Amino acid sequence: MDIRRATTVTELLAAGHLYDAPPREEWAARFLAADGHVLLVAYVDGAPAGFVSGIEMLHPDKGTEMCLYELAVDAPFRRRGIGRALTLALVDIARERGCYDLWVGVEGDDEAALATYRSAGAGNGERFTMLTWEFGNGASQ
Secondary structure (H helix, E strand, O other), rough: OOOEEEOOOOHHOOHHOOOOOOOOOHHHHHHHHHEEEEEEEEEEEOOEEEEEEEEEEEOOOOOOOEEEEEEOOOHHOOOOOOOHHHHHHHHHHHHHHOOEEOOOOOOOOOOHHHHHHOOOOOOOOOOOOOOOOOOOOOOOO
C-alpha cells in the first residue's frame, strides 16, 4: 500500500469509485485550490483503494483544527488496516500543519468507523448533536 496526497484533478477523479457520488471536475478543482483542504489516496497495486479527506478550520480565539471530513475504503480492501493508515497519515499532516486537534463526527452505531478511529488513537470527545441546513445543491444534483 502506498498513501499519497492527491494534487491533481485527475487523481481525484480516478478515485471517484470511492466517493458517495460521482465526482465533478469543477468541484475537484475547487477542492484542490482551497487552502487547508487535504485528500490522501491509498493505492494498492497502483489502483485507488481508499481515501481520507480533511479540512482545516481556523478561528480567531482557537487557532486551527482539522476535521476528518470523510474516510472510505473500497470493499475488497477493507479489514487490512488501510482506513487506520489513512487516518494516521491525516493525523500526521494535521500535526505538521500546527493544528491543535483533529476531529471527526461519527454516527453512534457505526461500529466499523468507531473501531477504525479508536485504533488510530482517537478518544471519545464531548457528545454533540449535529444540525444541518440543506440547500439542495450538493452531490445529488
